[in-house]
Amino acid sequence: MEKSGSVDSLGSKRSSSRQPSVDSLSRDHSELKMICFQQAIRDSDKEELQLLPNETVQDMAQDVTYFCPFTGALRGTVTVTNYRLFFKSMDRDSTFMLDLPLGVVSRVERIGNASSRDVSYGLVCKDVRNLRFAHKQMEDTLRKSIFEVLMKFAFPVSNGLQIFAFEYGQVFPENGWKVYDALSEYKRQGIPNESWRITKVNDHYELCDTYPSTLAVPVNIPDEELKRVAAFRAKGRIPVLSWIHPESQATVTRCSQPMVGVNGKRSKEDEKYLQAIMDANAQSHKLFIFDARPSVNAAANKMKGGGYESEDAYQNAELVFLDIHNIHVMRESLRKLKEVVYPNIEDSHWLSNLESTHWLEHIKLILAGALRIADKVESGKTSVVVHCSDGWDRTAQLTSLSMLMLDGYYRTIRGFEVLLEKEWLSFGHRFQLRIGHGDKNHTDADRSPVFIQFIDCVWQLTRQFPAAFEFNEYFLVTILDHLYSCLFGTFLCNSEQQRLKEEIPKRTVSLWSYINSQLEDFTNPLYVNYSNHVLFPAVSLRHLELWVGYYIRWNPRMRPQEPIHQRYKELLAKRAELQKRVDELQREVANRSASSASERPGSPTRSITPVQTFV
Numbered sequence: 001m002e003k004s005g006s007v008d009s010l011g012s013k014r015s016s017s018r019q020p021s022v023d024s025l026s027r028d029h030s031e032l033k034m035i036c037f038q039q040a041i042r043d044s045d046k047e048e049l050q051l052l053p054n055e056t057v058q059d060m061a062q063d064v065t066y067f068c069p070f071t072g073a074l075r076g077t078v079t080v081t082n083y084r085l086f087f088k089s090m091d092r093d094s095t096f097m098l099d100l101p102l103g104v105v106s107r108v109e110r111i112g113n114a115s116s117r118d119v120s121y122g123l124v125c126k127d128v129r130n131l132r133f134a135h136k137q138m139e140d141t142l143r144k145s146i147f148e149v150l151m152k153f154a155f156p157v158s159n160g161l162q163i164f165a166f167e168y169g170q171v172f173p174e175n176g177w178k179v180y181d182a183l184s185e186y187k188r189q190g191i192p193n194e195s196w197r198i199t200k201v202n203d204h205y206e207l208c209d210t211y212p213s214t215l216a217v218p219v220n221i222p223d224e225e226l227k228r229v230a231a232f233r234a235k236g237r238i239p240v241l242s243w244i245h246p247e248s249q250a251t252v253t254r255c256s257q258p259m260v261g262v263n264g265k266r267s268k269e270d271e272k273y274l275q276a277i278m279d280a281n282a283q284s285h286k287l288f289i290f291d292a293r294p295s296v297n298a299a300a301n302k303m304k305g306g307g308y309e310s311e312d313a314y315q316n317a318e319l320v321f322l323d324i325h326n327i328h329v330m331r332e333s334l335r336k337l338k339e340v341v342y343p344n345i346e347d348s349h350w351l352s353n354l355e356s357t358h359w360l361e362h363i364k365l366i367l368a369g370a371l372r373i374a375d376k377v378e379s380g381k382t383s384v385v386v387h388c389s390d391g392w393d394r395t396a397q398l399t400s401l402s403m404l405m406l407d408g409y410y411r412t413i414r415g416f417e418v419l420l421e422k423e424w425l426s427f428g429h430r431f432q433l434r435i436g437h438g439d440k441n442h443t444d445a446d447r448s449p450v451f452i453q454f455i456d457c458v459w460q461l462t463r464q465f466p467a468a469f470e471f472n473e474y475f476l477v478t479i480l481d482h483l484y485s486c487l488f489g490t491f492l493c494n495s496e497q498q499r500l501k502e503e504i505p506k507r508t509v510s511l512w513s514y515i516n517s518q519l520e521d522f523t524n525p526l527y528v529n530y531s532n533h534v535l536f537p538a539v540s541l542r543h544l545e546l547w548v549g550y551y552i553r554w555n556p557r558m559r560p561q562e563p564i565h566q567r568y569k570e571l572l573a574k575r576a577e578l579q580k581r582v583d584e585l586q587r588e589v590a591n592r593s594a595s596s597a598s599e600r601p602g603s604p605t606r607s608i609t610p611v612q613t614f615v
Helices: 029-042 146-154 182-188 223-232 268-279 295-304 327-341 347-357 359-378 394-406 413-426 431-436 450-464 473-485 496-501 511-516 564-599
Strands: 057-068 072-081 084-090 095-101 105-111 118-125 130-136 196-199 215-218 240-244 251-254 287-291 317-321 383-387
Touching (some): 057 084, 095 473, 105 146, 118 146, 182 413, 268 287, 347 359, 359 450, 413 511, 450 473, 473 564
Parallel strands (some): 251 383, 287 383
């Protein structure tokens, strides 16, 4: 992290930002440099590298130049550990530092020709930044450059090493691996009931190796039929319960595409299964199937053996395409966004450049799809089936966002952790492939910002409903930072089965252990617990914003001078103080009322309306 910006290591803080303004974009270079150095002075107590448990220094180099895009060239020292790159520059005025977890690095490029006395390296990062360093050629030709050492530890998987999460041994007061228990979450939803049961058919991941071991299915479909349904669904990902409405019993179920192919193959078992999902909801005699893909893409999948449900084959079912594009389109959109926001923002063409990335259009389509699902379940009291192609990318976005709109529990800190563990981790979103943890193959076609888009959508919801979420922006940014950092085991591997095989819960620390041990940092002081309220966000483009606090946070022009999360903590403390005083006053009034009633028997006792305070 740049001390003109924020911190990527534990114990560090990160601030949110405002949207670009003409005033902020017009500051001259000297003012920007002063902002950076003033921030560095405030962080002077952290100017020495503080090693984490089992973090070891691998190499150090003096007289290295960091070409900061905001302050210019800075000379200093680079330290590479098995977890991070740490740069510290001292000049006459102040200290400048950059603290970068190596898991954030996507690729390392050597810049310039081999005959030059200076060796330059460019670091392309997964969190938008591009960093550049230079140092003198080594006199000892046998000694590796510090950036060759960096490449070894930035890409441990490609070099036969362990990811640092397996080394990190910090102990926290809470064990984050216990946050989610599938049976407990289904019980919270009232499952099992007369219509839905818990099946053990996937206990050993034999039915579907990318699904969790615990599944909820219609009560009248035996396990043998589930196996035949799995044969008709891509990757064996049968329709299973994600969420059930506590009153109407309308459900959100998820799966992968049916394998109909060009000949329109049918499966009686699959048709019966979807009928059972519809029948489990007595409030409606219709089933909506939401296919996340554009209809053209879904039709093209028939050539590969896939496809979509025919309304002729599935009686009383209506098929809706949501027009959300695939992982390759999203990867290209994020690449364009990076070019627009880092390092410099072209003020005169800001809106047109942002529009050309199509990023907010994609966010809109995802939110609009989730809203349609939530509306059908809540207002239409209709059960829905959600899928894309394989059911682990766009499907996860849609089910988790619709559940976030429908169920206030998921809008709490722990509830959101449960939501991620359930809909993303246990149901097999391929985090390892989409992020590329420790892998130097940065051109891998499997990489895509699917989860980043989901968190962006959540942030959009928090902007529209600022009192509906227990967590703050810093919570969301922290999740994304540790999506890349490889400090925790939470986002490692591609499925529940893989995580158990690698003994991730035994050998690594959960991100939730860290977060739940300091909840005050991540709590929204404006939160009001309206657990039964359903959120219906506005999803037109004019109501959406670029998430400056994440994508442009490295630019000192875009940050407030004081960290907002610190003000959050102060507000929380003030609210607790005021609430304590309110409780005391209520007790005093209650005691006086009781005394008056005892002194005047026969006189009615006046009821006291509880006082609710909002900050």
